[in-house]
Amino acid sequence: MKRIYLLGLLPFIGILGGIPFANRVTPYILGMPFILFWIVMWVVLTSGIMAVVYKLDPANKEEEVQ
Amino acid sequence: MNVALIIIFGFLVLSLYLGIRAKKGKDMNLEQWTVGGRGFGALFVFLLMAGEIYTTFTFLGGSGWAYGKGGPAFYIIAYGCLALIMSYWLLPLIWKYAKEHNLMSQSDFFVSKYKSPYLGVLVSLVGVLALIPYLVLQLKGLGLIVSTASYGSISSTLAIWIGAISVTAYVMISGIHGSAWTAVIKDIMILVVVVILGMYLPFHYYGGIQPMFEAVDAAKPGFLTLPEQGMSVSWFISTVLLTALGFYMWPQNFGAVYSAKNERVFRKNAIVMPLYSLILLFVLFVGFTAVLQVSGLKGPAVDESLLRLSIQTFDPWFVGVIGAAGLLTAIVPGSMILMTAATLMAKNVYQVFVPSASDRRISNLAKVLVPILAVVSVYFTLQGGNTIVTLLLMGYSLVTQLFPSLLLSLMKNNFVTKEGAFAGITSGVLTVAYITVTETTIGTLFPALPPAVKDLNVGIVALFVNITVMTVTSLVSRRTSKVKEEQPAA
Incomplete structure (x- = not known):
């Protein structure tokens, strides 16, 4: 198990672990109730996190060489 | 026949035409028909997978839940994202094994891993059992779209039959190649329509997205968050987790995995797909706008909220475009589901008990099963009184049961x-x-x-x-x- 793979756990912690604290309407951010903003923010972060994992993952480099 | 209906049927004919064209010049053995000859690149696999995610469920069910339940509907945005993270590691493993062993269906995977044909039969039956409510919800959506867009001149029962017949014809003619092509049009249309609706409607009725949410919050305090009891925080967490685990356990999603050209396709998709899933946000905006504008939809009728709001806002021709997009979101996944269920029954159930059956016979049986399964689903559609999301969650509970033994079979020491x-x-x-x-x-x-x-x-x-x-x-x-x-x- 490579250490960068642990990054993939962050969104789980953020969405599942964070929701009890984020379950509120105010403050509105980008026009959305806070709970919705919280989830959307994590979806966007997930994309970024997976891009980082992809870049650093040696499995993808090996294939490129082939 | 009004303008809306003409547009909807126009798109139906177009998608059938593309399906027929996709078939031309290709020798359709069972592998071609189901896994597209394993030659699809990132874009096509992406579209096929996206086709599975953005179904009638999202279009009508998502807005329906936002309208009917409020805050709990936010789960729809969360689970796909977590499923996609898992896909980064899970799908390449599945794809590689499937390719090495020349597997065609999900149950082939279990058969090969556990060396037990009867386990394959069980997995197939679970798959078909879960697919029925999934197909029922697509047909329900089709029925709603056609009958609402006809402004009542076509009854929903007739509309459901029309929908079922089109999906059946579509699958029998073209197989997976047709799905991929129509998926292209479908995705562009749904993208455009959903973004337009999600931006226009809140501005038209409230002057913005935040004013819309504020008005809903003022009229119904607590509606925008998870309630203390019932669909509470713990419901949210357990449901998101359950559906994320079940995401790729659907036999047709599993099958779409096989159609990829190489394993990096999945890793790339794991980066792009979460952003793509944010389209769902606009669907939720529509549902929340409808809360104070469309009154009195209760029970299963909440699924009509998007269509009702559209009808009272737009000219018939645009209602037709919305309906056509909705129609495609039902036909593409509907055809994948039907094809998967038929192939499972023929190859992974029938052939196990009649090993002497020739490939040709299996392939023909799969095609005969398509209309039979369609009729069974129509029966349940006409019977049922559940909302689209409830049907989906039922199917999810079933397919998720395959997850533990699948995951462990991928480990070195199982x-x-x-x-x-x-x-x-x-x-x-x-x-x-x-x-x-x-x-x-x-x-x-x-x-x-x-x-x-x-x-x-x-x-x-x-x-x-x-x-x-x-x-x-x-x-x-x-x-x-x-x-x-x-x-x-x-």
Whole structure:
């Protein structure tokens, strides 16, 4: 198990672990109730996190060489 | 025949035409028909997978839940994202194994991993069982779209039949190549339509998205968050987790995995797909706008909220465009589901019991099963009184039962035996069936528990039963087989 793979756990912690604290309407951010903003923010972060994992993952480099 | 209907039927004909064209010049053996000859690149696999995610469920069900339930509908945005993270590691492993062993369906995977054809039969039956509510919800959506867009001149029963017949014709003519092509048009249309609706409607009625949410919050305090009880925080967490685990356990999603050209396709998709899934946000905006503008939809009728709001806002021609987009979101996944279910029954159930059957016979049987399964689904569609999302969650509870034995089979040292996998899946599915039929919740089973535990999604209970039975059975069967091996030696 490579250490960068642990990054993939962050969104789980953020969405599942964070929701009890984020379950509120105010403050509105980008026009959305806070709970919705919280989830959307994590979806966007997930994309970024997976891009980082992809870049650093040696499995993808090996294939490129082939 | 009004303008809206003409546009909707125009798109129906166009998608059938593309399906027929896709077939031309291709020799359609069973592998071509189902996994597209394993030659699809990132874009096509992406579209096929996206086709699965953005179905009638999202279009009508998502807005319906936002309208009917409020805050709990946010789960729809969360689960796909977590499923995609898992896909980064899970799908390349599945794809690689499937390619090496020339597998075609999900149950082939279990057969090959656990060396048990009968486990394959079980997995197929679970798959078909879960696919029926999924197909029912697509047909329900089709029925709603056509009957609403006809402004009442076509009854929803007739509309459901029209929908079922088109999906059937579509699948029998073109197989997966047709799905991929129509998926292209469908995705562009749904993208455009949903973004337009999600931006325009809140501005048209409230002057913006935040004013819309504020108005809803003022009229119905607490509607925009998860409630204290019922669909509470613990319901949210357990449901998101359950559906994320089940995401790729759908036989047709599993099948779409096989159609990829290489394994990096999945890793790339894991980066792009989360952003793509944000389209769902606009669907939710539509549903929340409808809350104070469309009154009196209750029970299963909440699924009509998007269409009702569209009709009272737009000219018929644009209602037609919305309806056409909705029609495609039902036909593409509907055809994938039908094809998958038919192939499973023919190849992974029938052939196991009649091993002498030729490939040609299996292939023909699969095609004959398509209309039969369609009729069964129409029957349930006309019977049922559930919302689209409820139907989907039921299917999810079933397919998620395949997850533990699948995941463990990918490990180097898998302690689960075929008996264990068999017992685990069976007990999980029976638990779901019992819970669904008797409408049990954890609260009715154990009234003394604190509310946070009571609100857990019942699918989690079934999963727990499943894992326990699987583990115990595996350990016992492992021990007895060891004893048997040692006895002759002694």
